[in-house]
Amino acid sequence: MAAAEDDQLDVLPILPSLSLSETQRFYREFLGFDATVFEDHNYLILRRDAFGSPIELHFWLTDRRELCEQSAVYIRGGGIDRLHQEFWQKDRLRVSPILPRPWGMTEFYIQDPHRNLLKFGRVSDESRR
Numbered sequence: 001m002a003a004a005e006d007d008q009l010d011v012l013p014i015l016p017s018l019s020l021s022e023t024q025r026f027y028r029e030f031l032g033f034d035a036t037v038f039e040d041h042n043y044l045i046l047r048r049d050a051f052g053s054p055i056e057l058h059f060w061l062t063d064r065r066e067l068c069e070q071s072a073v074y075i076r077g078g079g080i081d082r083l084h085q086e087f088w089q090k091d092r093l094r095v096s097p098i099l100p101r102p103w104g105m106t107e108f109y110i111q112d113p114h115r116n117l118l119k120f121g122r123v124s125d126e127s128r129r
Helices: 020-027 065-069 079-088
Strands: 014-015 034-038 043-050 053-061 072-076 104-112 116-123
Touching: 014 020, 014 065, 020 034, 020 043, 020 053, 079 104, 079 116
Parallel strands: 014 053, 072 116
Antiparallel strands: 034 043, 043 053, 104 116
């Protein structure tokens, strides 16, 4: 992420998790999060490089499944086509097709084991014209 003295602002989502160890395993094995920035009994920070852009997600431990089922994060940028291709090739990972949406974005979706929704999107080619 950006150094503290940089003018860049980062937005870092904090998602609920029913099991931090299960969350860590899923995001590492299936989504390529290879750096554990912080870990304790009720909080986890994971990071991966996505073609030159870092993605950092924070997780907090809960026992309320409905919080996970109602939580989502939107990851936007030009590299999502390559991410989709990377994820699509993994066995046992349910990845939606990547499709242009009526709101001018091309998107795909993944749910983690606790049903947090990960939405990946970029501006559609048609919207750039």
